[in-house]
Amino acid sequence: MRHLNSHVYEWLEQGHITPTEANELYRQLSVPPNAASWRSLLAQLLQWAGALSFACGVIFFFAYNWQSLARMSKFALIEAALLLSLVSFVWLYYRSAAKQLVDPSHCLFGATLANAALLVVSMLVGGLLALVGQTYQTGADPWQLFAIWALAILPFAWVAGFDGLWLLLVGLVNLSLGLYADTASLWLDEQLWLCLFVVLNLTIYYGFVFLGSASRRWHAPFVEYTSSLTAMGCFTLLVCWMIFEPSDTKPLLVAVWVGYFGHLLFGFWWFRHKRLQVYPLALGGFSLISVGAALFTELLFRNSDPIGGFLLIGLYIILASTGLSTVLRRLHRQAKAGISPTQTPSENEELSHE
Numbered sequence: 517m518r519h520l521n522s523h524v525y526e527w528l529e530q531g532h533i534t535p536t537e538a539n540e541l542y543r544q545l546s547v548p549p550n551a552a553s554w555r556s557l558l559a560q561l562l563q564w565a566g567a568l569s570f571a572c573g574v575i576f577f578f579a580y581n582w583q584s585l586a587r588m589s590k591f592a593l594i595e596a597a598l599l600l601s602l603v604s605f606v607w608l609y610y611r612s613a614a615k616q617l618v619d620p621s622h623c624l625f626g627a628t629l630a631n632a633a634l635l636v637v638s639m640l641v642g643g644l645l646a647l648v649g650q651t652y653q654t655g656a657d658p659w660q661l662f663a664i665w666a667l668a669i670l671p672f673a674w675v676a677g678f679d680g681l682w683l684l685l686v687g688l689v690n691l692s693l694g695l696y697a698d699t700a701s702l703w704l705d706e707q708l709w710l711c712l713f714v715v716l717n718l719t720i721y722y723g724f725v726f727l728g729s730a731s732r733r734w735h736a737p738f739v740e741y742t743s744s745l746t747a748m749g750c751f752t753l754l755v756c757w758m759i760f761e762p763s764d765t766k767p768l769l770v771a772v773w774v775g776y777f778g779h780l781l782f783g784f785w786w787f788r789h790k791r792l793q794v795y796p797l798a799l800g801g802f803s804l805i806s807v808g809a810a811l812f813t814e815l816l817f818r819n820s821d822p823i824g825g826f827l828l829i830g831l832y833i834i835l836a837s838t839g840l841s842t843v844l845r846r847l848h849r850q851a852k853a854g855i856s857p858t859q860t861p862s863e864n865e866e867l868s869h870e
Contacts, residue, residue: 564629567635571639598641612629637672638681666685679739682739690713694713708768710750710754713746724736744796756807776807780803784800812825
């Protein structure tokens with residue numbers, strides 16, 4: 517179906533068919549959702565909304581009635597909610613397992629109702645840790661709370677293999693590192709902390725990319741998108757920072773530039789020739805355009821007219837972005853058509869004409 521839709525789009529662009537004929541073909545190829553599909557979708561959305569509302573309601577209930585509740589009442593309520601959510605997860609998990617034996621279309625991992633209950637459990641674990649810290653005044657730093665929270669929900673994320681839990685875990689790890697960097701800012705300078713964020717998110721990204729291709733448990737597209745975006749954003753900011761304010765530590769300066777271009781070359785080789793994906797190629801391309809613009813700014817504005825420099829930089833950004841968008845659009849069409857990245861252009865043309 518995906519190949520046929522891509523061919524219809526190519527025929528329309530090449531002028532072989534009219535828009536009316538293309539709409540008729542799309543109407544014949546696509547299968548409209550029936551009432552049962554809509555009912556299942558709405559049921560899933562309402563169940564997820566109810567589960568998340570329950571977790572948020574428990575947390576806000578404690579925040580509003582903090583002074584009115586006794587110490588034991590606070591622990592009893594949140595532990596009861598935690599136990600109820602955990603029992604719900606076990607029951608829903610085994611009910612899904614029973615359906616899996618009957619109908620293979622049901623999946624144990626992913627955005628299931630059982631994993632919604634486990635997500636509620638993970639959120640309530642954070643509430644319980646915050647309650648312990650506020651009640652007994654342990655004196656722990658905020659970054660320790662989020663680090664322990666991330667460590668506590670790691671088994672839940674591994675058991676469920678759920679994208680939302682992995683995303684929560686990665687967010688907590690980044691937040692704990694950011695709070696720790698704010699607490700221990702005197703130990704390292706800002707560029708080194710930014711480099712640590714780059715290394716952390718790149719490790720998470722490539723870990724999920726390689727492990728996700730081998731096991732469905734590690735398949736987390738949202739985590740890949742967010743971690744790669746965070747890593748490339750921090751990497752681009754760090755390299756641009758190095759352009760305008762070079763680090764006094766020469767090994768760090770060399771390591772950042774070598775690591776940046778090494779990451780771009782490896783990403784281009786892997787996501788273009790091994791496993792075609794447009795999103796990481798787009799991140800790398802636009803990051804390279806940003807770094808080039810920063811480099812031109814530093815070179816042109818040092819001893820030249822700023823007006824002419826702005827014109828040249830603007831033309832560079834427009835032309836580079838246009839060329840990159842054209843290439844990405846062609847690669848996106850190639851990915852939608854299911855063409856292997858190892859095929860030659862002549863083979864691609866022959867396959868598109870078949």
